[in-house]
Structure formats: C-alpha cells, structure tokens
Amino acid sequence: MRSNFRQHLLTTAVLVGATVAAPAFAQEAVPSIQGAGVSAEVDPRGADQDTGTIVVTGSRIQRPDLTSTSPLTVVSSEEFQLSGATNVEQVLNTLPQVLPGVTGFSNNPGNGAVTLNLRNLGATRTLVLVNGRRWMFYDTNQIVDLNTIPQFMVEGVDVVTGGASAVYGSDAIAGVVNFRLRQDLNGIIMGGQYNITERGDGARYNIDFAMGSDFADGRGNVALFANYTQRKPIFQNQRDFSRFAAGDGCIRPGTTNPDTGIGQNLGGALGTCVSRGGELGLIPQGSASTPIASLPSVTSPSGLGYIFNPTGGGVTPFLDPDNLYNFAPDNYLQLPQERYLIGAYGNYEVTEGVELFTELSFVNNSVPQELAPTPIGQSVNLQLASPFFNDQTRALLAPLDTNNDGYVTTNVGFRFNQSGPRNVDANRTAFRILGGVRGDIAPKLQYEAYYSYARTRNSQFQQGNIARSRFGFALNTSFDAAGNLQCADAGARAAGCVPLNIFGLGLADQDAIDYVTINSNNTEISELQNAVAVVSGSLFNLGLGAGDVGFALGGEYRRMSSQYIPDTFLASGDVAGFNAGQPTSGSYDVKEIFGELRVPIIEDGFIDLLELNGAARYSDYSLGNVGGVWTYAGGVNIAPVPDILFRGNYQRSVRAPNVQDLFGGNSTGFPAAQDPCSDRGPANxxxxxVRALCIASGVPAANVFTRAVQPNAQIQANFGGNPNLSEETSDTYTVGAVIRPSFIPRLNITVDYFNIKVEDVISTFAGGLNSALSLCYTVAQDLSNPICQAFTGLRNPATGALGETSGGGNPNILSANIADLETSGIDVQVDYNMPLGFSLFGNGESRVNFFYLGTYLDRYRSTAVASIPERVTIAEGSFSGNPLPQYRHTTRLTYSDGPASLSLRWRYFGKVQDFRIENTFSGLDRVGTDPALLVNPFVSEVNYFDLTANVDVSDNFTLTMGVNNLFDEKPEVLGSLQEQANTYPGSYDVLGRDFFVGARLQF
Structure with missing residues (x-):
C-alpha cells in the first residue's frame, strides 16, 4: 500500500504540468574511476563494461565511447561527498581550470550569488548547463547563480575547455560546465551534513531529501527532491589575518613632506599598515595620500586635512596612524545564507517512440551582506558662527569666507557610526519549468524537442545609507528669530531637517541622524525562454571497418530579458553607503540552426582509430549590430596504436552582448579626470x-596646458550601455593526447594544450574617462586611433574644453568592443586504480585510487585597448583581481577496503607576485616597479591537505567525516591589491581547519 501511495503521489505532483515542461538531450552518466572523485575521460573500449551509446558534453551526437576531441574533466558525485561540500562552488573552485568568481566569502564586492569563472575569462564567458540545457540566470549580465543547483542531486560535472558555441550557442567562449543531475530515481534518499571550523564558528548544515518511483509497469518515472541549507556568518575580526584593515603603508609623524607639511606616505618601507581602531572616519581631500582617519575632518585653506578632537570644537592636523579607522570588524568574512530548494522531474512513455518529460525547480536563497558604517566626504556650506565650532576652528576656516557672509564652503568628511553598519538583505527567488517530448523515429534515428521558461527575481533591501542632499542641508545652519540653531534651507526644514553635529564623537542628535539616514531598495527581474528541437542518429558507414557516421541537426530559439529597478535614492545618485545605479531594461532574441557530424574512418585497421568531427551554427540575433553570426568547429582523433590517441580541435565561438552591455542605464556623470591638454595633469x-595633438584635436594654441581647457576638476561625460555593440569572437585551439598503456592496466593519462584568444571584448570604454584621456594623448598620440575618437569634434572652439558644462560636447564613455583577452597553457590529468590483492576487513579486496589534475598557465594577456597592443597586461603568475599562479593542481589518493575508505586530497596553489612588478608603464614603455617599493610583492605557494573517511555502515546507510585544511594554513596579509579581508578569500582558505560529518540513508 505504501509503495502504491508513493507512486500515485509522485505521479500526480510531477505530471500536473507535464505538457508545458521540457526535456534534456539524452545524457547518460559518464562513468568515473571508482573512488577517484574527479577523473580524466576514459575510453571503455576493451574494459569490462558495456556503456551502450551516450552523449558526451560538448556534442549532441550519441556515441559508443567517452573520448572527446576537446579536453574534458569529469567530476563525480563522490567528490562532493568526500570534500564535505554544501554548495557546488566548494568543489569546482578547487579545479585548476577554474578561478573563483563571486563566492560565499564575497561581502564587498559581492551580491549574494556564486558564479563560475573558467580560465579566468569571466563568468559571462563561461556557459553553465544542467543536464545539457541552459539554466536560469539571475541578473542583467545573464550569469548563472550556482546556488540554484542542487548539489546533492549532482551525479557528475563535466568541464569542457574552449569554445563550444557551434554546439550550444552564445557564451561558451571559455568553455562549458555541465551539471548532470540524477535521473530515474527509484527509492528514497535522505541525508544531511554539518560543518564547523576548529574555532567553533561558521557552522554550515544542510538537509536533503529525494524520492522517486517507476510507474505504469516501468514506462514512467517521477521524482521529487528538496534541500534546506543554512550557513552561519563569520566576521573579519574573528581571524587574526583579517582583524585589522590593511593598506600600503602609513603616514608617520617626523617624516615631513615638503609639499604638504604633514607626515608623508612611506609606502611599503614600513611594511603593511593596518587600521587600529577609531569610531568615525573620512578621507580628507586636501591630502590624497592620507588614509581614512578615525575622526571627522575639514579641509583648510591651505588644502591640509584636519581632524576634530573627540570632544568636538577644536581640530588638529592628521598625523597619527593610530587614527586609522578599522572597518574590518563590521564586514563579513563568511556570508550567512539560508536556502530552500525544491524540484521535480518525470518522464512517461505515452506510446512507442513518444516519451514526455518534464523538469521543475524552485529556489529561494537569502544571502545578507554587512559593511562598516557609511563614510561620506563632500563639499558643504558651513556657518562660521555655528555653536559646533570653537574659536580655533573659526579662525582656521575664516579665510575661506571670501565674500564675508559668515559662511564657508569646504570639504567635510564623517563616518556615521551612530547609524550603525550598512546591511543588505539580498533575497533571490527563482523558478524554472521545462517540458518536452523525445523518442525514436527509426532504429538509428532519434528526436527530441523541449521548451523551458525560467524567471529570477532579486530583491535587495539596503539599510544604513546616507542621503547626500540631506547631509548638506543638515550641515548648512542658521539662527532663527529666537536665536535657536536650525537648518538654513526652509524646504529642508519643512521636510524634517535637524542640524547635524558631526564635529566630534557621538555628538549628533538622534533626530538628525534619523533625518540623514535612509533605506533603499532595488529589484532585478530576469527571464529566459529556450526552445530546442534536434534530430540525431546514424547516417551510413564508410565501409572501412569503423562505426557509422553520426549526425545531429536542429534549431533553437532563445529570448533573454532583464531589468534592474532602483528606487529614487539609488537612481538619482543621492546616496552614500552603497553604489547608485540607473534603471536598466531590455530584451532580445535569437533564432538558430545547427548541425554536427562525427565521421569514423578507421577503427582496428592499420591504425587503431581515425575519426573526424565538425559542427556549425548560424545565429540570427534581433540586435542590429550582431545580426547573423556563424560559429563552427572541427576536430580529429587519431590513434596509431590502442595505447595512445592524439586529438586536436579548433573552435570559433561568440558571445553576444548581454542586457547590461546593451541597455545598462545611461547617465551623465562628473568624474574626476585630468585632461592632458590642461595644466591639471602631470608636468612630465x-x-x-602632446601640444601638437591637443591643437589638432581642437584646442586653441594659446590655451594648451592652461586652466581654460579644464576649468573644473571634473569633466562631464556620458556613461552606460551601448545598443550598438557587436559580438565578441574567440578562436580556440586544443592539441593533446590520451594515453592508456596496455602494459599498465587501469592507468589513464591525458595531456592537452589550450590556446584561447578573445577579440572585440566588451568593456567600459578604455576603462573610464581619465584612462581614455591619458591613453589617447600620452600613449596612442594618433587622432585616428579609436581611443581618440571619443574626443574628436567635442572641444569648445573658444577654450578647447570638454563637457557640456564647459561649452564643449560630452565624451561617450559607454560599453564598447575595445579589448582583447588571450590565455594558453597545458592541462595534465592522471588517474589510476590498483587492486592490492588483500582485505584488512576480509570483505573482498582493498584498492588504491589515485587522481591528479594540474594546469600550467603559459600566458594570460589582457589588452584594455586593442588598438594599443603595446599596453598589454601580463597576468600569469601575478595577482590583481584573481591570483593567477603559473601552476596549480589538485590530487587525491584513496584507499578503500570493503565498506570503508580513507581519502587524502592535496590542493596546491602556486606562488604569485604583485602585478605592478611587470605592468607599470611610462607611455608605451614597460618600466616595471621595484619590488622593494611594494608592501607584499610576493606571495608564496600554499599547500592544503584534506582528509576524509567514508564508511558504509549498512547497505542503506553511509557515514562520511573529514577535515579540510588539515594543517590550518592561513593566507598572507596583502596591501591595497587585496580583494577583501586583506586577501583573496575565493583563492585562499580563510576558514582554517574545518571539520564536517555527513550521513546518507538510501532505500
């Protein structure tokens, strides 16, 4: 009775929407070496197994073996279990091909998502699939959040290097990562896991449940699954390396800078400077090298930064590094998380050759962020007679009152500790439905068609922001008729303005704090519609002893839409604390046809194997500057003898611009910049x-190198997306060998060289306005160069100034197809398993499994402006952004005996150096930086060891326990090139020794 009830329950729950849900391409489990966790691809020819026909990630053609022309790494479900992973990122980020994107340690910057960055070419260039199909994305950049993938349902993950647009369409420039979920579940799986650090914090736990059943005499199967995950926070002050915020040196008394009269920045000469405390802070604009101080400040007539005494009234010059503000304690090191995930799938053979199938998924994921209280610094109007000042302060400020009206305008900074930390409640709700039909048309001919719809809604509620306009109103005071202090602006008074005393610690009235403190909201909504139909099978045989020619032919339709909706505070820019943002909304679609051929020519002949394959796709985008695009690929496998197979592959791939690239909210801004044609830039x-170029670009000869060309420190310009973008293109070459020596059974080795070059990379034009001006006038020095086109014809003919506020035109600093990326290297995989011929437990025989996966990074080059190729950035072996060691590996050794196994994993992350050592320029000359001038120029290699024990307590119950980072390796403290928490938390272990225990019951 219970069995029948379970079948009816599952059937009803899943097949309610079967006619509108959709399919996946036939994707069978790719077998891995038992106990290896991760494996190289294995050709089962000659092995004692019958795999039938399968579909290998990177192709839609069913085939009898696993050998692919593109490098393929297979991560098995056992690896997630052995690693103690609660989210998929914890395993994938250990692979040498993967560099961390946004992770569970990304607080600032961060957005609550987890992203995948293959080959460090960016998350937008890594295509993520689930069961061979596109998954839901979460933002205007059309990126997949890995938090939406049920880790406990993953049967395996395939990582394919290099472009695959001919097979899967746009975005597969760096490669493809395909998560294969369990299929045809027949029974119940229950499990859970608990993780906690040696220090007793950062607890993580998850509860998993899945049940499935066959029905209708095996003609159908339905399954339901659910997951609950919770992750507790760790703050940065809970670890020694991140307890104090670090910088690149201190301002020290007694080392007077003759230009400013205050202690000079000693850079790295005294090592990394850390912030020791303080309650308030600001960045005095009169001294650009002065670190954030713990007390409010003003800028004096001489341009020096002064800080107020804690009790208020008086000021002193900023000198003491002990005044540095320590913002670390208020920042998360590990972000909290709470996730609910449910899903279902089902299939039913209606009649012979017609099978319906469906997939449903729903995720609610909440990942808060927390930052230190808001710092603000801006020019404001101050009343000299304010009771908040003493005579010393009035005397200091009085020379600024040039019109003798009793008011001065100066830069004032403050950190709003009284408002509390800044918080973001990032809540993401996503669902996906998919349904379709598949079957056999003939014995060697199959079809499949499906439609999927996915929608994600992100809601971010921000607390602790400060309204810039209200800050200015609250500082601009006057006296009413009764002699009481009030806000000078009548409109602000009517809106509740209260005078704000920030000239000391804790002196502001709560009403004034409440007036300037605001909450803000933004929402993102993303949708993906995807319809695919494909026919595949065998055509004919060439008659040379090999298998049949295989093919796949199909069509695809995709529609992508996304919008970002900020509230009034964020959209207007009247916000300090979190980044402002402009509304963004847009959509586009693409219609595609594609085909593949696999041509076996020789098998077991005078050579063991010769096989050719090719693929092509034509994509017709609704975007005018993209339009029709061809992508294509071709490869060859050749095995002179059964022991070794050589392979090579070429792929032309594309990435169409996404909604953010195209429609990112356009706005006019006023960034600080230095026009080289004015007197504001460096004298050298x-x-x-440069003078000749300025005159040629429209600056009157008499005005060159004068203030007339740039009367203000800011230049007006236009920013945002660009609907005229075209696609990015890439060329990928891979050459390698698969070695399976017959004289060493069960040994598999693959060696592959990869070379990926991406052209017309979409990025902000030249990296921003100031960078564009510098590159045009001091580097390119050619008005025909694209970098100079942004300023052509825009200068005021009378003064030579740029920007509408100065009578010229606004430069367009929009998204542009302007950059290049290139990377190359070698991947090596080895897996081997050996029976030992004995058993300690007397149950079968014991076995040792070994796996190694390593990557040597030969080159990583990024050129911000392709038209200035000499200014290429050399990144391999350096850190700025992600650390890119030239060598890294992960390896696992497992001993298994009967019901028990013991596994040791070794993760090696190579040494790196400060990227400025190689990438400091003078014009076009690469001059480098002396390492002695840098705080932490070199970061040593690091080794992490993880130990796991696994026991099958019974046929139905498995217990797993382990410890990651066995020897408690800690990250080095870095200076200004850190990402956050004084290090790169995605690359280096920040938890320390970490224990986990998990259990799984299956019946």
Missing part, C-alpha cells in the same frame, strides 16, 4: 607631441 606629460 606636457611635451611638444
């Missing part, structure tokens, strides 16, 4: 060549 750039 005022050369005859």
């Amino acid at each position: 750039t005022r050369t005859d060549a």
Whole structure:
C-alpha cells in the first residue's frame, strides 16, 4: 500500500504540468574511476563494461565511447561527498581550470550569488548547463547563480575547455560546465551534513531529501527532491589575518613632506599598515595620500586635512596612524545564507517512440551582506558662527569666507557610526519549468524537442545609507528669530531637517541622524525562454571497418530579458553607503540552426582509430549590430596504436552582448579626470607631441596646458550601455593526447594544450574617462586611433574644453568592443586504480585510487585597448583581481577496503607576485616597479591537505567525516591589491581547519 501511495503521489505532483515542461538531450552518466572523485575521460573500449551509446558534453551526437576531441574533466558525485561540500562552488573552485568568481566569502564586492569563472575569462564567458540545457540566470549580465543547483542531486560535472558555441550557442567562449543531475530515481534518499571550523564558528548544515518511483509497469518515472541549507556568518575580526584593515603603508609623524607639511606616505618601507581602531572616519581631500582617519575632518585653506578632537570644537592636523579607522570588524568574512530548494522531474512513455518529460525547480536563497558604517566626504556650506565650532576652528576656516557672509564652503568628511553598519538583505527567488517530448523515429534515428521558461527575481533591501542632499542641508545652519540653531534651507526644514553635529564623537542628535539616514531598495527581474528541437542518429558507414557516421541537426530559439529597478535614492545618485545605479531594461532574441557530424574512418585497421568531427551554427540575433553570426568547429582523433590517441580541435565561438552591455542605464556623470591638454595633469606629460595633438584635436594654441581647457576638476561625460555593440569572437585551439598503456592496466593519462584568444571584448570604454584621456594623448598620440575618437569634434572652439558644462560636447564613455583577452597553457590529468590483492576487513579486496589534475598557465594577456597592443597586461603568475599562479593542481589518493575508505586530497596553489612588478608603464614603455617599493610583492605557494573517511555502515546507510585544511594554513596579509579581508578569500582558505560529518540513508 505504501509503495502504491508513493507512486500515485509522485505521479500526480510531477505530471500536473507535464505538457508545458521540457526535456534534456539524452545524457547518460559518464562513468568515473571508482573512488577517484574527479577523473580524466576514459575510453571503455576493451574494459569490462558495456556503456551502450551516450552523449558526451560538448556534442549532441550519441556515441559508443567517452573520448572527446576537446579536453574534458569529469567530476563525480563522490567528490562532493568526500570534500564535505554544501554548495557546488566548494568543489569546482578547487579545479585548476577554474578561478573563483563571486563566492560565499564575497561581502564587498559581492551580491549574494556564486558564479563560475573558467580560465579566468569571466563568468559571462563561461556557459553553465544542467543536464545539457541552459539554466536560469539571475541578473542583467545573464550569469548563472550556482546556488540554484542542487548539489546533492549532482551525479557528475563535466568541464569542457574552449569554445563550444557551434554546439550550444552564445557564451561558451571559455568553455562549458555541465551539471548532470540524477535521473530515474527509484527509492528514497535522505541525508544531511554539518560543518564547523576548529574555532567553533561558521557552522554550515544542510538537509536533503529525494524520492522517486517507476510507474505504469516501468514506462514512467517521477521524482521529487528538496534541500534546506543554512550557513552561519563569520566576521573579519574573528581571524587574526583579517582583524585589522590593511593598506600600503602609513603616514608617520617626523617624516615631513615638503609639499604638504604633514607626515608623508612611506609606502611599503614600513611594511603593511593596518587600521587600529577609531569610531568615525573620512578621507580628507586636501591630502590624497592620507588614509581614512578615525575622526571627522575639514579641509583648510591651505588644502591640509584636519581632524576634530573627540570632544568636538577644536581640530588638529592628521598625523597619527593610530587614527586609522578599522572597518574590518563590521564586514563579513563568511556570508550567512539560508536556502530552500525544491524540484521535480518525470518522464512517461505515452506510446512507442513518444516519451514526455518534464523538469521543475524552485529556489529561494537569502544571502545578507554587512559593511562598516557609511563614510561620506563632500563639499558643504558651513556657518562660521555655528555653536559646533570653537574659536580655533573659526579662525582656521575664516579665510575661506571670501565674500564675508559668515559662511564657508569646504570639504567635510564623517563616518556615521551612530547609524550603525550598512546591511543588505539580498533575497533571490527563482523558478524554472521545462517540458518536452523525445523518442525514436527509426532504429538509428532519434528526436527530441523541449521548451523551458525560467524567471529570477532579486530583491535587495539596503539599510544604513546616507542621503547626500540631506547631509548638506543638515550641515548648512542658521539662527532663527529666537536665536535657536536650525537648518538654513526652509524646504529642508519643512521636510524634517535637524542640524547635524558631526564635529566630534557621538555628538549628533538622534533626530538628525534619523533625518540623514535612509533605506533603499532595488529589484532585478530576469527571464529566459529556450526552445530546442534536434534530430540525431546514424547516417551510413564508410565501409572501412569503423562505426557509422553520426549526425545531429536542429534549431533553437532563445529570448533573454532583464531589468534592474532602483528606487529614487539609488537612481538619482543621492546616496552614500552603497553604489547608485540607473534603471536598466531590455530584451532580445535569437533564432538558430545547427548541425554536427562525427565521421569514423578507421577503427582496428592499420591504425587503431581515425575519426573526424565538425559542427556549425548560424545565429540570427534581433540586435542590429550582431545580426547573423556563424560559429563552427572541427576536430580529429587519431590513434596509431590502442595505447595512445592524439586529438586536436579548433573552435570559433561568440558571445553576444548581454542586457547590461546593451541597455545598462545611461547617465551623465562628473568624474574626476585630468585632461592632458590642461595644466591639471602631470608636468612630465606636457611635451611638444602632446601640444601638437591637443591643437589638432581642437584646442586653441594659446590655451594648451592652461586652466581654460579644464576649468573644473571634473569633466562631464556620458556613461552606460551601448545598443550598438557587436559580438565578441574567440578562436580556440586544443592539441593533446590520451594515453592508456596496455602494459599498465587501469592507468589513464591525458595531456592537452589550450590556446584561447578573445577579440572585440566588451568593456567600459578604455576603462573610464581619465584612462581614455591619458591613453589617447600620452600613449596612442594618433587622432585616428579609436581611443581618440571619443574626443574628436567635442572641444569648445573658444577654450578647447570638454563637457557640456564647459561649452564643449560630452565624451561617450559607454560599453564598447575595445579589448582583447588571450590565455594558453597545458592541462595534465592522471588517474589510476590498483587492486592490492588483500582485505584488512576480509570483505573482498582493498584498492588504491589515485587522481591528479594540474594546469600550467603559459600566458594570460589582457589588452584594455586593442588598438594599443603595446599596453598589454601580463597576468600569469601575478595577482590583481584573481591570483593567477603559473601552476596549480589538485590530487587525491584513496584507499578503500570493503565498506570503508580513507581519502587524502592535496590542493596546491602556486606562488604569485604583485602585478605592478611587470605592468607599470611610462607611455608605451614597460618600466616595471621595484619590488622593494611594494608592501607584499610576493606571495608564496600554499599547500592544503584534506582528509576524509567514508564508511558504509549498512547497505542503506553511509557515514562520511573529514577535515579540510588539515594543517590550518592561513593566507598572507596583502596591501591595497587585496580583494577583501586583506586577501583573496575565493583563492585562499580563510576558514582554517574545518571539520564536517555527513550521513546518507538510501532505500
């Protein structure tokens, strides 16, 4: 009775929406070496197994073996279990091909998502599939959040290097990562896991449940699954390396800078400078090198930064590094998380050759962020007679009152500790439905068609922001008729303005704090519609002893839409604390046809194997500047003898611009910049060549290198997306060998060289306005160069100034197809398993499994402006952004005996150096930086060891326990090139020794 009830329950729950849900391409489990966790691809020819026909990730053609022309790494479900992973990122980020994107340690920057960055070419260039199909994305950049993938349902993950747009369409430039979920579940799986650090914090636990059943005499199967995950926070002050915020040196008394009269920045000469405390802070604009101080400040007439005494009234010059503000304690090191995930799938053979199938998924994921209280610094109007000042302060400020009206305008900074930390409640709700039909048309001919719809809604509620306009109103005071202090602006008074005393610690009235403190909201909504139909099978045989020619032919339709909806505070820019943002909304679609051929020519002949394959796709985008695009691929497998197979592959791939690239909210801004044609730039750039270029670009000769060209420190310009973008293109070459020596049974070795070059990379034009001006006038020095086109014809003919506020035109600093990326290297995989011929437990025989996966990074080059190729950034072996060691590996050794196994994993992350050592320029000359001038120029290699024990307590119950980072390796403290928490938390272990225990019951 219970069995029948379970079948009816599952059937009803899943097949309610079967006619509108959709299919996956036939994707069978890719077998891995038992106990290896991760494996190289294995050709089962000659092995004692019958795999039938399968579909290998990177192709839609069913085939009898696993050998692919593209490098393929297979991560098995056992690896997630042995690693103690609660989310898929914890395993994938250990693979040498993967560099961390946004992770569970990404607080600032961060957005609550987890992203995948293959080959460090960016999450937008890594295509993520689930069961061979596109998954839901979460934002205007059309990126997949890995938090939406049920880790406990993963049967395996296939990582394919290099472009695959001919097979899967746009975005597969760096490669494809395909998560294969369990299929045809027949029974119940229950499990859970608990993780906690040696220090007793950062607890993580998850509860998993799945049940499935066959029905209708095996003609159908339905399954339901659910997961609950919770992750507790760790703050940065809970670890020694991140307890104090670090910088690149201190301002020290007694080392007077003759230009400023205050202690000079000693850079790395005294090592990394850390913030020791303080309650308030700001960045005095009169001294650019002065670190954030713990007390409020003003800028004096001489341009020096002064801080107020804690009790208020008086000021002193900023000198003491002990005044540095320590913002670390208020920042998360590990972000909290709470996730609910449910899903279902089902299939039913209606009649012979017609099978319906469906997939449903729903996720609610909440990942808060927390930052230190809001710092603010801006120019404001101050009343000299304010009771908040003493005579010393009034005397200091009085020379700024040039019109003798009793008011001065100066830069004032403050950190709003009284408002409390900044918080973001990032809540993401996503669902996906998929349904379709598949079957056999003939014995060697199959079809499949499906439609999927996915929608994600992100809601971010921000607390602790400060309204810039209200800050200005609350500082601009006057006296009413009764002599009481009030806000000078009548409109602000009517809106509740209260005078704000920030000139000391804790002196502001709560009403004033409440007036300037605001909450803000933003929402993102993303949708993906995807319809695919494909026919595949065998055509004919060439008659040379090999298998049949295989093919796949199909069509695809995709529609992507996304919008970002900020509230008024964020959209207007009247916000300090979190980044402002402009509304973004857009959509586009693409219609595609594609085909593949696999041509076996020789098998077991005078050579063991010769096989050719090719693929092509034509994509017609609704975007005018993209339009029709061809992508294509071709490869060859050749095995002179059964022991070794050589392979090579070429792929032309594309990435169409996403919604953010195209429609990112356009706005006019006023960034600080230095026009090289004015007197604001460095004196050493005022050369005859620059003068001639300025005159040629429209600056009157008499005005060159004068203030008339740039009367203000800011230049008005236009920013945002660009609907005229075209696609990115990439060329990928891979050459390698698969070695399976017959004289060493069960040994598999693959060696593959990869070379990926991406052209017309979409990024902000030249990296921003100031960078564009510098590159045009001091580096390219050619008005025909694309980098100079942004300023052509825009200068005021009378003064030579740029920007509408100065009578010229606004430069367009929009998204542009302007950059290049290139990477190359070698991947090596080895897996081997050996029976030992004995058993300690007297139950079968014991076995040792060994796996190694390593990557040597030969080159990583990024050129911000392709038209200036000499200014290429060399990144391999350096850190700025993600650390890119030239060598890294992960390896696992497992001993298994009967019901028990013991496994040791070794993760090696190679040494790196400060990227400025190689990438400091003078014009086009690469001059480098002396390492002695840098705080932490070199970061040593690091070794992490993880130990796991696994026991099958019974046929139905498995217990797993282990410890990651066995020897408690800690990250080095870095200076200004850190990502956050004084290090790179995605690359280096920040938890320390970490224990886990998990259990799984299956029946």
